[in-house]
Amino acid sequence: MSDRIFNFSAGPAVLPEPVLRRAQDALWNVAGSGIGIMEHSHRGKVFDRIHDEAERACRDLAGIPDSYDVLFLQGGASLQFSMVPMNLLPAERTADYLVTGVWAQKAIKEAKLVGKTHVAATGESTHFDRIPRGEEIHWSERPAYAHLTTNNTIYGTQWRTEPAVPAGVPLVADTSSDMYSRPIDIAKYGLIYAGAQKNLGPSGVTLVIIRKDLIGAGPTTLPTMLQYRTHAAERSLYNTPPTFGIFAMGEVFQWIQSEGGLQGMAQRNEAKAKRLYDYLDASEFFRGTAQPDSRSLMNVCFRAPTEDLEEKFIKEATKRGLDGLKGHRSAGGMRASIYNACPPAAVDALVAFMQEFETANRSAAVAAR
Numbered sequence: 259m260s261d262r263i264f265n266f267s268a269g270p271a272v273l274p275e276p277v278l279r280r281a282q283d284a285l286w287n288v289a290g291s292g293i294g295i296m297e298h299s300h301r302g303k304v305f306d307r308i309h310d311e312a313e314r315a316c317r318d319l320a321g322i323p324d325s326y327d328v329l330f331l332q333g334g335a336s337l338q339f340s341m342v343p344m345n346l347l348p349a350e351r352t353a354d355y356l357v358t359g360v361w362a363q364k365a366i367k368e369a370k371l372v373g374k375t376h377v378a379a380t381g382e383s384t385h386f387d388r389i390p391r392g393e394e395i396h397w398s399e400r401p402a403y404a405h406l407t408t409n410n411t412i413y414g415t416q417w418r419t420e421p422a423v424p425a426g427v428p429l430v431a432d433t434s435s436d437m438y439s440r441p442i443d444i445a446k447y448g449l450i451y452a453g454a455q456k457n458l459g460p461s462g463v464t465l466v467i468i469r470k471d472l473i474g475a476g477p478t479t480l481p482t483m484l485q486y487r488t489h490a491a492e493r494s495l496y497n498t499p500p501t502f503g504i505f506a507m508g509e510v511f512q513w514i515q516s517e518g519g520l521q522g523m524a525q526r527n528e529a530k531a532k533r534l535y536d537y538l539d540a541s542e543f544f545r546g547t548a549q550p551d552s553r554s555l556m557n558v559c560f561r562a563p564t565e566d567l568e569e570k571f572i573k574e575a576t577k578r579g580l581d582g583l584k585g586h587r588s589a590g591g592m593r594a595s596i597y598n599a600c601p602p603a604a605v606d607a608l609v610a611f612m613q614e615f616e617t618a619n620r621s622a623a624v625a626a627r
């Protein structure tokens with residue numbers, strides 16, 4: 259019997275149960291060393307091996323070419339909002355941003371503090387309910403890089419594929435909320451970053467995959483900790499890395515591998531999302547907020563007929579062991595985050611509860627009309 263409930267939190271979010279069990283053991287005594295994972299020196303042999311294995315598993319999952327470095331940094335995706343322009347946006351050049359939600363807005367805000375930016379497309383006029391179409395994207399002349407948020411955690415929209423970028427322009431992606439939820443062609447990107455706490459592990463570690471020719475692009479006058487070259491040269495060990503986070507990420511990568519790799523994740527995630535969206539499309543009570551062609555497989559955002567009913571829904575769901583369904587404060591309504599580690603049974607339980615709630619409250623909704 260489990261004393262755990264179904265967790266739909268947007269992040270930090272649910273982790274695979276086998277990973278939690280292994281982490282429990284490792285906290286006490288990792289790899290038979292007699293010392294817990296949090297207590298090992300980051301310069302010792304035991305951690306060295308854990309670090310190597312995490313990087314190896316990360317590379318294997320997406321077939322990351324040798325022409326890319328894999329870094330485990332700190333400061334979250336939010337620090338990457340700054341590090342990217344500091345390192346990749348020279349004076350007199352422009353960085354292009356695809357503004358598809360709150361996180362993309364935060365990313366461009368930091369770039370503006372560093373240099374010139376251009377909004378190549380924005381979804382602001384339709385409250386970020388969809389991903390811009392190819393013809394709506396207008397790049398500046400020879401941008402230093404193009405920045406994309408692959409999944410918009412707050413509005414529940416997701417790019418199906420990468421937009422076409424002008425030849426030679428590095429594509430930089432914030433993949434915080436859909437990294438390794440489906441196959442990804444690393445070679446299409448110059449730099450990929452993801453805070454771990456949605457799909458990859460605990461908060462406190464940020465995965466950065468950077469093409470080697472971009473590592474040395476930043477000025478050497480930047481603070482040492484903010485230069486990619488520092489972390490690349492020292493293999494993320496310039497200062498004390500988030501050792502537990504790297505361990506846990508390595509375990510998550512191995513779990514993904516055991517579940518059929520990225521292809522397996524994609525199938526699992528598509529099935530879960532389809533179950534919810536099919537129900538939403540058929541419902542006369544709830545409605546999904548993202549345009550169908552832009553729907554996220556990770557964050558499913560939906561509304562009930564009135565805010566009172568939404569409050570009631572969230573409250574009753576929590577009582578039924580369905581937690582974390584309140585939408586982000588800037589979007590309102592409900593959001594079910596159904597990342598990699600969210601079990602299909604959680605989605606089944608949610609849909610069953612939604613059906614029940616719809617039946618019980620339909621008359622209240624009609625009266626409110």
Ligand SMILES: *Cc1c(COP(=O)(O)O)cnc(C)c1O
Pocket residue numbers: 269333334335336337361407409410411432433434435453454456
């Ligand atoms: C959660 C999230 C962030 C913020 O990540 P931090 O690690 O808290 O800085 C950035 N981008 C996206 C897409 C997110 O979902």
